[in-house]
Amino acid sequence: MYIYVVSFESIEKRLLFAVAKNIKETFGLEVRVSWVASPFKYAYDPQRKQYIAEKVVEYLSTLNYPGLVKIMALLSSDMYAQDAPFVFGFASKREAVVSTFRLSNPDERLFFERVFKEVNQKIGHTFGLKDCSNEECVMNVSLSIDAKSKHFCHQCKKELETALSQLTF
Numbered sequence: 001m002y003i004y005v006v007s008f009e010s011i012e013k014r015l016l017f018a019v020a021k022n023i024k025e026t027f028g029l030e031v032r033v034s035w036v037a038s039p040f041k042y043a044y045d046p047q048r049k050q051y052i053a054e055k056v057v058e059y060l061s062t063l064n065y066p067g068l069v070k071i072m073a074l075l076s077s078d079m080y081a082q083d084a085p086f087v088f089g090f091a092s093k094r095e096a097v098v099s100t101f102r103l104s105n106p107d108e109r110l111f112f113e114r115v116f117k118e119v120n121q122k123i124g125h126t127f128g129l130k131d132c133s134n135e136e137c138v139m140n141v142s143l144s145i146d147a148k149s150k151h152f153c154h155q156c157k158k159e160l161e162t163a164l165s166q167l168t169f
């Protein structure tokens with residue numbers, strides 16, 4: 001069983017592999033990294049120069065790879081959702097996407113940490129976790145990205161472990 005990390009755009013290789021390592025450490029699942037030739041113009045709004053989160057996820061739902069349990073796409077362009085002028089990420093049951101556009105920072109360590117947090121939170125959603133009020137928790141949405149942890153609180157970790165133990169393929 002694998003979590004696939006896919007890239008469509010000019011995402012740095014180092015970031016992709018760092019994200020893969022972070023996912024493996026956080027979720028305990030093997031990770032595969034894959035490049036997909038940028039195929040989905042219909043998910044891009046050229047006027048706003050942003051991807052449309054719902055359509056990206058819809059596209060991802062058409063992809064299938066051996067042993068795939070979750071798929072996480074990384075985009076370097078900005079992204080919006082139906083109810084938000086921009087979003088860092090978006091998730092459904094199997095698919096998740098993170099845009100690095102608004103997370104970037106000259107301090108690469110900080111930039112990568114932000115991406116890890118967003119990735120962990122969105123994959124958390126794919127496992128059924130909800131927003132969490134614990135300030136030590138990556139599922140917290142009221143704290144700024146830099147203020148919150150990249151880890152799950154005790155309660156979310158328990159729910160995550162239950163979801164992971166029920167994974168079947």
Ligand SMILES: [Zn+2]
Nearest residue numbers: 132137153156
């Ligand atoms: Zn939590």
